[in-house]
Every structure is written in structure tokens, then in C-alpha cells.
Amino acid sequence: MATLDKVQPLEAVARRVEAARAEGKTVALANGAFDLLHAGHVRYLEGAKALADVLVVAVNTDRSVRLAKGAERPLVPEAERAELVAALACTDLVLLFDEPDVRVVLRRLRPEVHVKGTDYTEETVPERDELAAWGGRVAIAGDAKAHSTTERAAAVQGRPSARLEALLVCPRCHGALAWETGAARCPACRLRFPVNGGIPEMDPGEPY
Ligand SMILES: [Zn+2]
Numbered sequence: 001m002a003t004l005d006k007v008q009p010l011e012a013v014a015r016r017v018e019a020a021r022a023e024g025k026t027v028a029l030a031n032g033a034f035d036l037l038h039a040g041h042v043r044y045l046e047g048a049k050a051l052a053d054v055l056v057v058a059v060n061t062d063r064s065v066r067l068a069k070g071a072e073r074p075l076v077p078e079a080e081r082a083e084l085v086a087a088l089a090c091t092d093l094v095l096l097f098d099e100p101d102v103r104v105v106l107r108r109l110r111p112e113v114h115v116k117g118t119d120y121t122e123e124t125v126p127e128r129d130e131l132a133a134w135g136g137r138v139a140i141a142g143d144a145k146a147h148s149t150t151e152r153a154a155a156v157q158g159r160p161s162a163r164l165e166a167l168l169v170c171p172r173c174h175g176a177l178a179w180e181t182g183a184a185r186c187p188a189c190r191l192r193f194p195v196n197g198g199i200p201e202m203d204p205g206e207p208y
Pocket of ligand 1: 171172173186188189
């Protein structure tokens with residue numbers, strides 16, 4: 001199927017899923033923002049495809065990414081994120097979803113398997129309670145290596161200007177910060193803060 005033919009509204013995806021089921025095929029649902037597609041995303045989606053005949057990928061709209069990850073994200077608009085996911089050989093169908101989680105999509109498509117990445121365990125998948133209604137199951141796919149777009153985006157966006165660095169202080173103690181690419185350290189608090197759009201994020205500060 002041509003890449004852009006794979007990207008459809010929920011109802012059109014539901015019709016294709018029903019047609020596949022009529023042929024005895026099983027369906028896996030994966031979901032995510034897929035902002036700056038990376039190898040971790042590909043391994044997750046290939047792992048999901050291995051669990052069923054048809055892989056449907058629900059991609060967060062720009063609005064829902066902003067709500068979850070802040071105003072600086074996504075870096076790539078939803079139409080392009082959906083197109084990139086659709087271009088993968090393992091992907092059969094793509095839809096955009098605007099809700100904070102993927103429950104609406106799950107209830108409509110009733111996939112045999114709902115596949116999440118390795119940032120979840122089978123016990124922590126937020127929508128896992130939905131699947132009992134139709135006998136679906138949760139599975140985890142992909143590798144556990146760090147490919148986090150949040151961290152890479154901070155590194156790509158780089159450090160603030162030297163003038164701004166001199167003005168910025170530790171969000172916790174308001175002391176001077178030591179700067180590195182994509183992060184700022186507070187020697188007094190012994191915390192490292194990710195830098196997003198040139199501004200240190202209060203949360204999560206991590207010890208170093
Ligand atoms: Zn501090």
C-alpha cells in the first residue's frame with residue numbers, strides 16, 4: 001500500500017480492521033508520538049508487528065503531544081510524523097488520535113494485542129483494564145536502550161547564548177549553574193536539569 005494510503009481516520013481504519021478480521025487476521029495496536037523517528041521506535045513497531053497479522057499505529061496529534069510534553073514539542077508536525085510511521089514496512093495502518101490516552105481507539109478497534117514500549121511493564125500499561133472487555137492482551141515490545149527524543153531534542157536545541165546562561169540560575173536554590181550540552185548542573189544541589197529550548201527544566205532534576 002502507498003504510504004499515504006495507510007494514514008486514515010479512525011472509522012476508515014475500523015472498516016479495514018473488520019475486513020481483515022473477516023479473513024481470520026489478528027490485529028495489534030501500537031501508539032506514541034513518534035517525534036523524531038529513531039531506531040527505538042522502529043524496533044518497537046517491528047516487535048509489535050511480529051505479534052499479529054495487521055499493525056495499526058495510533059499517533060498523537062500535535063495538541064495531545066503539547067499537553068503531555070510541553071509547548072516545545074512536537075518538533076515534527078503530526079502529518080509528517082504519521083507519514084514517517086506509515087512509511088515503515090511493518091506498519092499497515094496509521095491514525096491520529098487527540099485524546100490523552102488511546103482508550104477511544106482501543107474500544108473502537110478491539111485489537112487482539114495492545115503493544116507498548118519498554119518504558120512500560122505489562123502491569124503499568126494505563127489502558128490495560130480496557131482489554132478484558134473483548135479478551136485482548138497487553139504486550140511489551142522493543143529494546144530497553146535509551147533513544148529518548150526528549151533528551152536528544154535538548155541536545156540538538158543546544159545551550160542558550162552565553163548571555164542567557166549568565167542570567168539563568170538553579171531552579172531549586174537559585175545558585176549558579178554549570179553548563180553542558182543539553183543540560184545544566186547545580187553544584188550546590190548536585191542536580192542535573194535537562195535544558196529545553198535553552199531553559200533548564202525544574203523537573204526532573206536528577207542527581208549526578
Ligand atoms: Zn541548586
